[in-house]
Amino acid sequence: MSAPSSPEGAASERPAARPLGVAAIGYAFMGKAHSQAWRNVGAYFDVPAVAQRVLVGRDAEAAAEAAARYGWAESATDWREVIARDDVDIVDICAPGWLHAEIAIAALEAGKHVLVEKPLSNTLPESEAMVAAAKSARERGIQSMVGFNYRRVPALAYARQLIADGRLGSVREVRASYLQDWLADPASPMTWRLRKETAGSGALGDIASHAIDQVQYLLSDTVSEASGRLHTFVTRRPGRDGAEEEVTVDDAAWGTLVLSGGAIASVEASRVALGRKNSLRIEVYGSEGSLAFDLERLNELDFLDASGPAAEQGFRRIVVTEPEHPYIGAWWPQGHVIGWEHTFTHQIRDFLLAVRDGTAPSPSFEDGLQVQRVLAAIEESAAAKSASVQL
Ligand SMILES: NC(=O)c1ccc[n+]([C@@H]2O[C@H](COP(=O)([O-])OP(=O)(O)OC[C@H]3O[C@@H](n4cnc5c(N)ncnc54)[C@H](O)[C@@H]3O)[C@@H](O)[C@H]2O)c1
Known part of the structure; x- marks a missing residue:
């Protein structure tokens, strides 16, 4: 496993031996589907090792219960605190669309690779701001991708x-x-x-x-x-x-x-x-x-x-x-x-390989904006x- 080629940013400072730490925001429908994929991707595909560090939701008790059930080490209620953590390298946004832009831009600026569920955001200006943040992060070796999972059927x-x-x-x-x-x-x-x-x-x-x-x-x-x-x-x-x-x-x-x-x-x-x-x-x-x-x-x-x-x-x-x-x-x-759930494992497989290789994954935020x-x-x-x- 090699670290991304970035000269800056938290992800590049990750010691080569440590698994990529993942945080997922949202534990309901997509949080559940993505959790399953994070849990099993390494068993089926040759990808960098990941650690399911923290699952985030608004309700502390429900988030803790979901984290325990879906294989996350911890749960939290404040996504801002989570994206600031040094042991988090990847932020997986499974929250509703109105939160995508704010979380994705903050996470990219904090040096985290970002996978965000579709649609990219709720408005064109938000999507354009996300593309700008993704472009600038890419120059620092930080990758981003939007979750159109049917590409992986x-x-x-x-x-x-x-x-x-x-x-x-x-x-x-x-x-x-x-x-x-x-x-x-x-x-x-x-x-x-x-x-x-x-x-x-x-x-x-x-x-x-x-x-x-x-x-x-x-x-x-x-x-x-x-x-x-x-x-x-x-x-x-x-x-x-x-x-x-x-x-x-x-x-x-x-x-x-x-x-x-x-x-x-x-x-x-x-x-x-x-x-x-x-x-x-x-x-x-x-x-x-x-x-x-x-x-x-399918x-x-x-x-x-x-x-x-x-x-x-x-x-x-x-x-x-x-x-x-x-x-x-x-x-x-x-x-x-x-089945349907395998598409999420394939999506995370492709995302992890892009992170490992320092290449831009697809679909990009630009594809999401289109x-x-x-x-x-x-x-x-x-x-x-x-x-x-x-x-
Ligand atoms: N790829 C697909 O097939 C597919 C299917 C369904 C939904 N989606 C997309 O996934 C995203 C989420 O949809 P869903 O169906 O999982 O929604 P949902 O309502 O089932 O879950 C939303 C989650 O976001 C969390 N959340 C809301 N506000 C939050 C906040 N401020 N901080 C932290 N967590 C917060 C909620 O606690 C909940 O866990 C949407 O963008 C949706 O379009 C994709």
Whole structure:
């Protein structure tokens, strides 16, 4: 294990023999998923040793209980004190979006490598400030990454390779939909995810962000133009004290995206699509082949190769569990399928290797900002109710 190449900053002063100390901020949904990955990454991948030093949350008792359960040495309630610690080299931000910019910038300035959950932040100015902090930290050997974990689904990483290898010819169209139904019931209560000041946006930032990142990732391209529509079907919901509160974000979002290379993508996201629990589906259509992916069958990729005789054409199912498929070699024999949680282990594996090698991990904060720009363009177009917005 080698220390980062930085001449300055706390991370570079870490004695080579000491494991990288990790602090995670947030112990709920993503805190739990990331904790599992920190706990098992070293058992499956050849990465620098890590120590799960401290898990941070607002409620001392609940944070202590989560820390004990998820394998952290300690818990704390003040993230500022934690990022100042000399035995913390990596800060993993699993808190809501309104806290991302403040924590990430402070951690980078304190010389800590930063992994932050998506979306990068809630606003464009915050995201721009995060990119500036990341650039300056990178010059000191301090790395940063945003957690679009679906890039680490082996089938999607393999799909990207097929597209890059030209197996689809020239990509013409992409359909990406991310549908959930946990807000379908109008009696579902208010949470931070339903208030603009805490969530930034609704289905748009929460899950369309994943779909947009996938479109850009799969095609190795960037969106240059977008139009969109947002809608809130349930405009008032019960608040904590029982009184109704106004919902200030979208329940569902639609976007039409033009990519720099000429492909067109449609993106649809909803948190009220009854019956769809966590349905991320992506289809890519090229001049010589097509691909289809469904998160509910995440070990599979449907591939159509149009180069053969027309009479024999059709989608064929690739079971993405061969040792040569991305990430799979570390896990089980062929056909012994993996799950959603493995994407977080893969994400942390890639992050740790970048830290070890002193290289910039991907997706970078710049990639996260690019997704934010697309989200902002969809919002602007939706507000104007017609115009397509150049990025
Ligand atoms: N990659 C994915 O698939 C995925 C899935 C869900 C959520 N997310 C993202 O993860 C982030 C967190 O979402 P979540 O679902 O885990 O939210 P959550 O509400 O389940 O958990 C938020 C956590 O943040 C903690 N927190 C809040 N304020 C804090 C503060 N001031 N100091 C310390 N801790 C604080 C809370 O105690 C809680 O533990 C969001 O950015 C969200 O968009 C990503």
